[in-house]
Amino acid sequence: HIEVGGDAPYAIAIGAGLLADGDALAAPLRGRHVLLVSDSHVAPLYADVVRDALRRARPDVRLDTFVLPAGEAAKTLAGFGDAVAALAALGATRDACVYALGGGVVGDLAGFAAACWMRGIDCVQLPTTLLAMVDSSVGGKTAVDLPAGKNLVGAFHPPRAVFADTSVLRTLPDRELRAGLAEVVKYGAIADAGFLDWLAGHIGALLEREDAALAEAIARSCAHKAAIVERDPFERGERALLNFGHTFGHAIEAEQAYDGLNHGEAVAVGMVLAARLAARLGLAADADAEALRRLLERFGLPARLPHGLDPRALVARMRLDKKAVAGGLRFVLWDGPGRACVAADVPEDAVLDVLRTA
Template sequence: MNDSTPQTITVALGQRSYPVWIGAGLLGDHARWRAMLRGRHALVVSNTTVAPLYLPRIEAGLDGLRWSSFLLDDGEMHKTFANVGRALEALGALGATRDACVIALGGGVVGDLAGFSAACWMRGIDFIQMPTTLLAMVDSSVGGKTGVNLPVGKNLAGAFHQPRAVIADIDTLATLPEREYRAGLAEVVKGAAIGDEPFFAWLERHAAALAARDPATVMEAIARKVTYKAGVVARDETEQGERALLNFGHTFGHALETAGHYTALLHGEGVAIGMRLAARLSERLGMSDAAATARLQRLLESLGLPVAIPPGVDPPQLLALMRLDKKNTAGALRLILWRGIGRAEIVGGVHEADVLAVLQDAG
């Protein structure tokens, strides 16, 4: 995949502001990202799928530093405390000092675990995001959310730790499997669904080009979603209010991922199903109408994304898992729902009976 001039989007956080660079050939643009490394130690965290493809592109940029790599096996099930411990041991073996940098080369799992490891080492060192999946480029690499999964739920342990920079090289999308690419599109849709109706309409018009990975269309979609998220993060870095809207579909989606032991569904697939469930619940509560739900479902299906709960998943189990969601307060369900395209809001005190009814009717 190729395009012309890289785009720069700034996440504005005062002295901790950082650039998100989006374009082709950025992993090999050593002068650009090497300047973001402040010390003489670097640990590259990647996985066994990505490293053989892209680690050689950044090795030359690490010339003169003391560096090493730590590779995870591929998959969400490896985002664990045990692997954080191994990453920290790798930093120790490297002799990493407080001006060291962790480089996350991979998708969301790698970025989350690398960022959390960087937040833990000496109470916080630099890290740089080099996302290689569409989902990571448009969502998890931007905003400083890091963490790991626990058996009882996804991302229940973590920290807010902003990167020094995000380098989104769209060339890496050429090797991304079709299923993972489409899963990334779910996060693009989510950004439009919660707060940007014109962008949603643009996605409807360009769905075929996006599904076909047209470079210019993909580049614009990434830039528009990142610009939207950067604005939200700048206004609400630690999710005290508006940033919670970015979790539209996630309470349902995380429960589905956990129920499948992080192997049955990709994150974006869970979010796609979760968005439809959130829209259906909004409909049931009289907040939105069936036309908005249908419009969302059509777009998701046109991008090749699932919208139904997989067979064999138990609705009461999903509800139990949803009770552990980080947005809940004082034992009450607190969900991100909407009043139609582009009008999401936080809704507290949602009755479990309504949620269960939607889950039972969502095949």
């Protein structure tokens, strides 16, 4: 268990088989209405396990299921509207609970529906991707996308509880697993050099999806995210460090062709570039940046800029990043393994240089 403190504390439980543990899943339940939200890939695999477990523990509960089409394209206001309509159809009262069973798309949309229904009801996160287990299910950010951009409408709404069942990662596509591993490496890079060493020694076990290795990686990642989020719940300062690799990564995601890198892959490239930028600015050693690149590569993640991306176009995207401030380019930079800092006014020349030699 990892405890997340703050105004509304909650626990993250991690382990194989948790989704079948009805008593554990039902413990946060206050009322008699449950809406299980999932997507079209995950629901056929795991919705019955969760429904049976909850019904066994709480036969008095009225439970409906709402299934989104799988994929980012469903994270819309229309999908949100359908989810709250499902709460209305259920007759959900103020003590109802939304269970979000899926990746970050389901977690963000279901969390936002819970944040808004009757001005806020409980949400329990049941993350089924590694990315959702180590990132999106923890920290209370919920949102949907608009045509104008990702995550533009949302709310801070911490979950009541998080249950990360490592056994469901066996059905996760390889590419999605590696995308989650990029975010896992990120926690080591920004906060924990010892964790980077541990990861380097467990690459095979993690790629083979061994429960014990996965549980350890998830627990250590969540502990770092929880500590940072606890100190800065509304992203006024330190929480920005979680964006290490993301300024480059978001620009790559926005600039590339439609079937390019996924988020985690783009962040992997972004971390390599950010580390090289730090080395170029004299903050980190070249050898450390190179070691980070090698670790990501051993996890099967890309470490080079995809062909055909124009450095100038990428810099222009970075200026538009919603986390950018007025003036110069803002980056999370690296002081070497386990240490990161925010740099407000990074010279554009240095950024272009790093992009040109990537």
